[in-house]
Amino acid sequence: MTASRRKALFLDRDGVINVEQGYVHRIEDFEFRTGIFDLCRAAQRLDYLPVVVTNQAGIARGYYTESQFLALTDWMVDRFAEEQVRIARVYYCPYHPIHGIGQYKVDSPDRKPRPGMLLRARDDLGLDLASSVLVGDKLSDIEAAEAAGVGVKILLASRDDAAEAAAGRYHSLPSLDEV
Numbered sequence: 001m002t003a004s005r006r007k008a009l010f011l012d013r014d015g016v017i018n019v020e021q022g023y024v025h026r027i028e029d030f031e032f033r034t035g036i037f038d039l040c041r042a043a044q045r046l047d048y049l050p051v052v053v054t055n056q057a058g059i060a061r062g063y064y065t066e067s068q069f070l071a072l073t074d075w076m077v078d079r080f081a082e083e084q085v086r087i088a089r090v091y092y093c094p095y096h097p098i099h100g101i102g103q104y105k106v107d108s109p110d111r112k113p114r115p116g117m118l119l120r121a122r123d124d125l126g127l128d129l130a131s132s133v134l135v136g137d138k139l140s141d142i143e144a145a146e147a148a149g150v151g152v153k154i155l156l157a158s159r160d161d162a163a164e165a166a167a168g169r170y171h172s173l174p175s176l177d178e179v
Contacts, residue, residue: 015137
């Protein structure tokens with residue numbers, strides 16, 4: 001019998017971990033969403049590994065550098081640790097197929113709605129995607145989770161965005177407090 005695979009709580013960054021403010025890349029502009037630490041602590045108690053999966057088109061567009069993103073990411077992971085949350089891994093896609101500049105103008109399999117980051121996390125961390133959960137704020141997050149076979153998909157959206165959720169594709173909730 002094989003050992004059971006682990007399950008993940010996949011989190012998009014902008015709009016889920018932090019308040020969406022358009023290409024956030026500086027600590028002073030980073031505002032954690034209400035409830036994110038509580039959600040992650042609860043997930044850890046249930047043996048879910050918090051994993052971040054984030055498109056970072058701001059790098060591709062030249063708005064900030066990969067180094068700036070990585071410095072902010074280190075700070076973010078440290079803040080989670082201060083809140084007793086261990087982020088298992090951060091996956092990011094710095095590419096954009098249309099608006100990318102230079103080496104970043106790439107049609108990457110990691111860019112959501114493609115499932116590349118989720119599949120790499122599965123392989124790297126030994127995850128059972130069917131037992132995992134993804135929380136996103138865009139349909140591209142949900143589509144990536146569907147393509148990867150993630151079992152539970154949650155879209156943070158207004159109550160008005162619930163049509164497809166009602167059809168059973170995903171759950172639509174207005175805030176992290178309801179996850």
